[in-house]
Amino acid sequence: MKARLVIIGYGAIAAELIGRLRDKHGPDCVLAVLLRADSTSCSKLPAGVSCLTSLDEVLHFKPDLVIEAAGHHAVHNYAQGCLAAGLSFVAVSVGAMADDAFFKQLSQTATQSGAKLIFPSGAIGALDYIGAVRDLPDTQVVYESRKPPSAWADELQRLGVAQPLTEDVVLFDGHAREAALRYPQNLNVAASLALAGNGFERTQVRIVVDPHAKGNTHRVHATGAFGEMHADIVNRPSPDNPKTSWVVGLSLLATVERYFAPVVFG
Structure with a gap:
């Protein structure tokens, strides 16, 4: 899988995703993480992973896909701008869509730009x-x-x-x-x-x-x-966050790989 990816946030889910992407796809997967300018997590990123601090920097990076793993505020802050720029957006924080007006706005923007708003299955199946x-x-x-x-x-x-x-x-x-x-x-x-x-x-x-x-x-x-x-x-709960199931990071990896795969089950 050759891809340029931006991950929003660097918590337990993002760290696991980055680790697994690098283990499976190595240098074919070019990664960047979007963080606040004052975030101490910038210094914790693995070598070779770029740190971005604004939507403008994301657009300049020219990713093939943007993946949110930072909470509802990140969806509200970045989903609209990414979709409007034609960047497909994976939202782990699906609960943000309970705001019906916000969901309709994102859906309309995606329709207009041709980008996709994607929700991983996360902790659930079926x-x-x-x-x-x-x-x-x-x-x-x-x-x-x-x-x-x-x-x-x-x-x-x-x-x-x-x-x-x-x-x-x-x-x-x-x-x-x-x-x-x-x-x-x-x-x-x-x-x-x-x-x-x-x-x-x-x-x-x-x-x-x-x-x-x-x-x-x-x-x-x-x-x-x-x-x-x-x-x-x-x-099983995530070792780093008992509120999150361990499988969520694996589901996110599967969602990213499915986006780029030539053969898709669904």
Whole structure:
């Protein structure tokens, strides 16, 4: 795979992506990272990875693809400018699309420029199935997130929930838009299901803190005229961020490679 790539951010996901790209593709993959001008991460980048500090520098670098791995603010700050310049944009922080006006703006810009707004599957699977049945009028999708208390430590403290927990705590039960807006750092999966499927208001979400969870568990249940689908995925948390599943970095690598691949499954 020969490509010029810009990655926004240098957290755990970006660092893993860069490491795997360099291991698999070596010098064929020319990499740069977009960071704030005052970021201390510039000095931590691996040798041979350029540090960029503005959208103008990104455009001058002339990447084939821009990949966001820095949070919702990065999507808001850079997606529009990249798409308008004709640069396809991969957004890990799918929950930013819960802002319907913002999503429509990006979609319109991508249509006009010919660029693509791309969402990796991240911590979830079965999005191809959900996308295939979404237009059937009776399709229903329910998503349940189960994570250990360590993933929700700040929220549990804010709510005054005593720890250690001995039983499940339900943090949320409602539709995907409210879930993604309320918990932007934890509910990118809900937004992915909503976008791939039949919309934010028609995708039901339940968030459970499970003291017995062995990993980040995602349960998807879809029913309709097509039949019935159940998917249970148990992901190990990232060693560097318990709120993020380890597989997210691998999913991002697969998304990038699929973008440049001559043969695509989907």
